[in-house]
Amino acid sequence: MARARNLPALVAHGGAGNAGPGAERTERRRGMMAAIRLGAGILRANGSALEAVVATVAALEDHPLFNAGYGSLLNSEGNVEMDASVMYAEPVVSDSARRGKRPDRTHSHDADYSVSAGAVAVVSRVRNPIILARAVMEHSPHILMAGPGAENFARKVGIRLVRPEEMVTERARERWRARKQQSGILGAEAAARAAIGHGTVGAVAVDLHGAIAAATSTGGVPGKLFGRVGDSALIGAGTFAHAFGAASATGQGEAIILTALCREAVLALADASPTVLAREAIAEMIDATGAEAGLIVIDRRGRIGYAHNAASMQVARYDPVGGVQHLWLEPIATARRP
Numbered sequence: 001m002a003r004a005r006n007l008p009a010l011v012a013h014g015g016a017g018n019a020g021p022g023a024e025r026t027e028r029r030r031g032m033m034a035a036i037r038l039g040a041g042i043l044r045a046n047g048s049a050l051e052a053v054v055a056t057v058a059a060l061e062d063h064p065l066f067n068a069g070y071g072s073l074l075n076s077e078g079n080v081e082m083d084a085s086v087m088y089a090e091p092v093v094s095d096s097a098r099r100g101k102r103p104d105r106t107h108s109h110d111a112d113y114s115v116s117a118g119a120v121a122v123v124s125r126v127r128n129p130i131i132l133a134r135a136v137m138e139h140s141p142h143i144l145m146a147g148p149g150a151e152n153f154a155r156k157v158g159i160r161l162v163r164p165e166e167m168v169t170e171r172a173r174e175r176w177r178a179r180k181q182q183s184g185i186l187g188a189e190a191a192a193r194a195a196i197g198h199g200t201v202g203a204v205a206v207d208l209h210g211a212i213a214a215a216t217s218t219g220g221v222p223g224k225l226f227g228r229v230g231d232s233a234l235i236g237a238g239t240f241a242h243a244f245g246a247a248s249a250t251g252q253g254e255a256i257i258l259t260a261l262c263r264e265a266v267l268a269l270a271d272a273s274p275t276v277l278a279r280e281a282i283a284e285m286i287d288a289t290g291a292e293a294g295l296i297v298i299d300r301r302g303r304i305g306y307a308h309n310a311a312s313m314q315v316a317r318y319d320p321v322g323g324v325q326h327l328w329l330e331p332i333a334t335a336r337r338p
């Protein structure tokens, strides 16, 4: 029987967290739509899933209303420190395919795909951390590089360095000042709880050739300490891609790391559809940690799923049947299971 296919497909998120100022919603929607159209254009033109997720995430990094790249929130010291990661699962062309036979794509174990990944943590001097993460994947023997070493590597591969102040928006500075005041009144811990942020960005895609990619980028969580690294820099936690599909997460990074959220979700694609398992993965994360997070998932057929338990989460999606769409997602029920 022929398998249902929905290739190519792309879904992006603009972070899970508080609802944010109502006045910004129209512009945030516009930013997401512009980014998804860019990625969709790449897929329609037969471009790769990797190109599509990196272009989508880079466009969101450039937008000042998202907490990634330019627009990142500031750490406890008042500086930008960004994390990003990318992962790519590419079908390996078999000998039979090279001889002109169709490659057998019905297997979904690792042997049919080659996977690669790149990530950066606590970088302050690049405009697009996702592009640096991709360079780590493609031009270094490593997967994760951090801080000044990662920035030094950026210069070596021809990525322009900026002054850290150039990454700080007036909006981020104002929010940082407001938070400082609030923590003087409420205490640091209460202020951190009151200020669940939003605006981390991510994308997952499958292209016409069956290649699968995931990318995530963030300025981190409000009130984070100098030097803190979140899930968005960690393969398996904030980003994962594999022969079964791909996932990108957002929300409280420490909980996402503890539950290896994206890897768990992608491996569960062996037994469930993306729609079902995105909800299950978030429900399990709530059971384990009680935290807030969101997840987008795609499977190798291009089927899409998403879920979150925060106040708000924004996604945009593209597939050849539905075209480009934007959604503000309702949270799943947050009651802990017995």
Ligand code: ASP
Pocket: 015, 016, 017, 197, 198, 199, 200, 218, 219, 220, 221, 229, 230, 231, 232, 238, 249, 250, 251, 252, 253, 254, 256
């Ligand atoms: N997950 C990100 C972090 O912990 C933050 C977010 O998604 O809002 O750094």
